[in-house]
Amino acid sequence: MRRLSPYFLVNFKSYEETAGDDGLAFIETIERVSEATDTRFAVAPQLPDLRWIAERTSLPVVAQAAIPRSDAGMGDATIEAVADAGAAAVFVTHPGLEVGFESVGPRIARCRDLGLESIVWVADRETARAALSFDPDCLLYERPSDVASEAGMVRTDPERIERFVEFVADESPRTSVFVGGGVRTAEDVERAFACGVDATGAASAAVEATDREGWLRSIAAAVPD
Template sequence: MSDSDTLILVNLKAYPCDPVEIAETCAAVADDTGARVAVAPQAAHLAAVADTGVETWAQHVSPVEHGSHTGSTLAEAVADAGATGTLINHSENRLKLADIDASLDAAERAGLETVVCANNPAQSGAAAALGPDAVAVEPPELIGGDVSVATADPAIVEDSVAAVEAVDADVDLFCGAGVSTGEDVTAAGELGATGVLLASGVAKAADPEAVLRDLVSGL
């Protein structure tokens, strides 16, 4: 995957930020630099974020079809709101194996790109066997911290890349947890990752644009 295809995915979680403002900033940085930057807001904000023109992802889709599923996040509804991809099995929203598989089916049904999150190399390989577009390795102990996984434990990224490639070479490997600088993005790429996930580094930043421009400088 070329640098221009490397994904920087900003997960806004449920942080008290302005999702449209951040989306507009991400869109502007992407337009200026040619970098691929996406935003994953709360489900209720998907349409407003998509309206900014930024690549928009859901934080989750439920393992359900149309029907009696109150409280679920329907993949088709996510796509209708303007999302083109979704995270699945984030460390803060773990699913059973069968539900990961069903959520992937739902996302495929709705035409959504998929990234399944995993904690370690073994889980990364198992996730790759389910056929997502990418697997993102994120050690939970580093999520929300100031040290990226690529710096704290590069072997986790390297071993996850190897585990995924051994199962399905067509599945990309992303990394997350503590990513906040262009140096982190560069380090992740050197270890074989083709995308990064981050959240607080942008969502909690005093100057999100400065952080984003630093991040894309690492491509």
């Protein structure tokens, strides 16, 4: 993904409300807010929709999961396929897709070969240090227990995020930091960026918002220029 920092990612996961035409309509809303507010948004559509979404939006598109073709079996999404479909980045791992570190390195390398940004989930400094040995583009710092919760680190322990950002800057200055888990409001977004992260995002909060456009505009106001 072209370097957009700071940016906000809307992750569609597998919600019924984000599939097919409903997903495209949501992306059109995100794009409208992005253009009106000059805010950097990215989207992670459902994988079956990735190509036709990428063809219809100017927003950077992130693949929720993919593996090298050399490791793929029936039904797997490959890094090569999502690159061809128009993805700009790939979640190499995330809390719902834990991968042994023996597989992380080759996946990051294949993303690099194809010009895709690699995003690797880590829950603590120990796993971050292991991930950084493979030179990923971005670390997703997230505690699994924070996902879709009301008690994410941005609320309960922002100092921990600040320390993590400093750690990554010391270990690998070129690697960006994305904080996730429990980000629900504009105030959460402000707190995240105040900790020095390069990006943050949400899934359930975005999908469940009664007034999605109003929610997105509040988020846009909290993302730094």
